[in-house]
Amino acid sequence: MSKLTPVLSANWDEKDSFTIAGYKRNGGYKAVEKALAMEPDAVIQSVKDSGLRGRGGAGFPTGMKWGFIPQGDNKEHYFVVNADESEPGTCKDTPLMMANPHVLIEGIIIGSYAIRANHAFIYIRGEVAHVIRRVQQAIEDAYKAGYLGKNILGKGFDLELILHVGAGAYICGEETALLDSLEGFRGQPRLRPPFPAIAGLYARPTIVNNVETVASVPSIIANGPEWFAAIGTEKSKGYTLYSLSGHVNNPGQFEAPLGITLRELLELAGGIRNGHKLKFWTPGGSSTPLFTDAHLDTPLDYEGVSAAGSMLGTKALQIFDETTCIVRAVLRWTEFYKHESCGKCTPCREGTWWLVQILKDLEHGKGTAEDLDKLLDLCDNIMGRSFCALADGAASPIISSIRYFKDEYLQHLAIGGCPFDSVASTIFATSPAGGAK
C-alpha cells in the first residue's frame, strides 16, 4: 500500500483541476453544504475533534484558535488567509493554489461561517502572477455559483471574499505584520497580546490561518473529524504536504500522513542525487534548525521534530549533499534575514547586519575561531528579543550549523578561504564526482 495520502493534491493531474467544474466533479463544494446545515459552533467542534494544527509553521490547534473568537460581541469578525508563502524552501501553498484554488475557497467559506465572519481576505504574495490569476478567477466563479456573496446556498449567510496582493516582503507572512500590511501600512509586526483573535484586522476579532490549514477543512467536514484524526500520529493528526527540494533525484510534493520520515520520503524522491550523500537539511524551511544524516529516521511530526531539536515548520525539506559549503549556505540565509528584517526591533535590525559581516569574513577565510563564539553570543542576544520570530529564524541555521559543522568553519580559517567548488553543487555539474574542476 502506498505511504502517500493525496487529498489536497488528488486532482492536480487533471487538466481543469483549477476550475469550478473540475473541483465539483471530484466532490468539491459538498462540504460547504454540510457545514452550512450545521451550527457554527458544531463546525468549530469538528475542527477541534479532528486535531488539525496550523500548517504554516507554528502548529497551533486550528479549532482552538477559532474558538478564541468572542461571540455575541456585536463586532465585525474577519477571516484572513495567509498566502504569503515566502519562507525559504517552502513551496506547497503556491502549487496548491495554482492547481486547486477552490478547495481553499471552500475552506474559507466554512471557516468564516464558523467564526461568524462576513468578510474574508486572501493575502497572497505578489511574485506569483499566474497563481493570482487562478485564485482571482476561482473567486469570481464561486460568486457566480452562489458560494460567495449574499445568502449563500439560501442559508442566510453572507460572505465577501477579497484577494489582496502583497508586494515583496517576507515579513508579511508573520500574521500581525500581514494585518498591518492589509490595513495599508508598512508590514511590521505588532506586540502581542492582544492576539488577532481579540484585536486583529481593524482591531476586530480576526483569524489568520495558512492556506494549507484552511484547505484541509473541507475534507474534515466531508469525511468527519474521526477520519482525519485516524491519519498521522498521536498528537499530530492528518495528512500534509511535504516539499522536497535540492540535491535529490526527483524533487517534488508528497502528501503523506504526519510522522513520515526523511528516509521514507527520500526513497520516494529517488534518493540523494547519484554519486552523492546527504550532508544537511532543513525540516521546515530555513528558520528551522538544520538536521543531518543522523535525523533520517526522525518522525516528521510536530513532536518528533521538536524532540530532535528543530521544528516541523512548513515541512519544506531542503536537501543538501556533501558538495555544499555549510558556511556559504548559512551566509546566504543570513543575508536573506538581514534583507527582510522590517527594522522595527533593534536586536533584529542591527543583529542580522552584524551576523552577515562576520559570516562573510568566515566564508572568505578571514577572522578567527573566536568569531564563532561571537556569532553564538550575538544569536543569544537576538533570539527572543524582538516582536516576532524573524530574528529567531535567523539564529536557527547559525546555531545549528556551528553545532554540527564547527570543523568546516575552522577549515575555512585554516586555509584562508572556502574549500568548496561551487560548480560541483549545481545541477549542471555532470560528472559523478559533481563536476569538480
Next chain:
Amino acid sequence: MPFTNEDFTVIDSIINRYPRKRSAIMPLLHFAQARDGYVTNESIETIAEKLDLETAEVIAVVSFYTQYKREPVGEYHVGVCINTLCAVMGGDAIYEGLKEHLGIENNCATKDGKVSLERIECNAACDYAPVVMANWEFYDNQTVQSAKDLVDAIRSGNPPAPTRGPDKLPTWRENSAVLAGISDGRAGEGVSAGEPSLLGLKLSKEGK
C-alpha cells in the same frame, strides 16, 4: 501623464473592494505600475489624495515593499532566485551569467529598456530549482544557457511561454494590472501543475 476619467473609475473600483479605504493602497500602487511602469510622484500624490493620506505616508509604504519601483524597470523584469537552495543549485551562476551577458547590474535595465535584472529571494518553487522569474511568471529548472536564451528571446521580441503560466509572457505593465486585481482573462491558460508538483500523486497511484 495626467490621470484620466478611466483611471479614476479603476481607482474607485479598487477602493470599493475594501471595508476601509486605506487598505486599497497596495493594489492602487500595483495599478500605478500598470499605468506608468513604476510608481511616479504623480501617482503618489493621486493615491494620497484619494485615500486622505499625506504623500509621506504613501511613500513610506512604497519604500517598504521591493516590488514597487521608483524608477522604470525593463518591459520584462527578470528575477533570479539567489536564496540558498537556488543559489547552490545554480542560481548564483545564472545571475552572474545574465549580468555579464546583459552588461547590467542588479536592479538595472538594458539600454533598449527591454530587460531589467534583479536578485530575488525564494519564490516558492524550490522543487523547480534553479528558478528564474520574468514579470513574476515561472521559468523553472533553468541553466546559465537557458536563462541567456530566455533574455535573448525577450530582446528579439519572441519570449518563450512560462513553464507554469499563461501561453504568452505578459509585459511588466500587463502583469502589474493582474496584481492590482484587474483580470486579463488568462487564468485558464497553462498547466494545472508541473511534474514535481505531481510526483507524490503519481507515485501513490502506482501504489508506492
